[in-house]
Amino acid sequence: MYGLGILKGLGVTLKHFVNTYVEDIRLGSGKFLGTAFEHRQGVDSRGLYTVEYPDEKIAVPERFRFVPFLVVEDDDHPDRPGHDWCTSCGICAKVCPPQCIWIVRGTDAATGRPKPEPEAFYIDIDICMNCGFCAEFCPFDAIKMDHDYELATYDRTTTNIHDKEKLSKPFSYWKTIAPTTAYEEMVARGGWEHTDIIKERKKADAAAAKAAGAAAPKVGDSQTTVPPVAADAAAKDRADAVQAVAPVAEAIAAADAPEAAAAPVVDEEAAKAERLRKREAAMARKHAKKDGE
Ligand code: SF4
Ligand code: SF4
Incomplete structure (x- = not known):
């Protein structure tokens, strides 16, 4: 029927128009917060919205x-x-x-030899094309791609070359913007930077040192061996500290476990023997065929 398509199109527009208010009423005042905000800006959202930037901002994905x-x-x-x-x-x-990264390697003042840390680090963000190659290739997970896209400025000549001070952000920031990736990387590295583990280890070492100090013989003491009570206390302190870090270590081990379980067990010797057996059988068939001709 003539005009049916126009009516259908208007119907779709009207549906989205009404859904905008339905969704707004359903989410209430929390529509700009957390998961409600992400849902409102996501593909499952119903209705039509204008993002009122800079008062409203679309939540960026972790990647x-x-x-x-x-x-x-x-x-x-x-x-x-x-x-x-x-x-x-x-x-x-x-x-x-x-080629928009410049690095100046640090030098040890005492020896004059290079040391493994940058004295200066510059990135010209006018040239950077946000490809992420630097982050992909860094063997130390030391350079990451940021989520901060609000870099507009009135004077790009003085502000758009980011120096080391401007580029440096703490590990906790990386964990906030990319929690999944940060955790995966941490597990792959064995969690060496995990602050809780380091703190607990330091605590255990301090307690052990204190106990050992208390147990050490004083000048003039006739006793030369560590008293069993003090040694027991040191051992107990260390065991307590190990127990304290155990959940973190278990979490890291558990994250590794599926991969280990999934890894196929290959018996190299058996596979080699099987290949040899097949080859010999093929050779025997070939010779038999030749003899028969
Ligand atoms: S994101 Fe790409 S262009 Fe930018 S500094 Fe890294 S490697 Fe260079
Ligand atoms: S690759 Fe990583 S460790 Fe090497 S200079 Fe770049 S940021 Fe530093």
């Missing part, structure tokens, strides 16, 4: 990538607060397609 940043230890890290993960190996600068 979203903008300009790179450098990972450093958190300020409360027990061993090396604020320490760079970057070793200034230069791989990222080499693989960067538009």
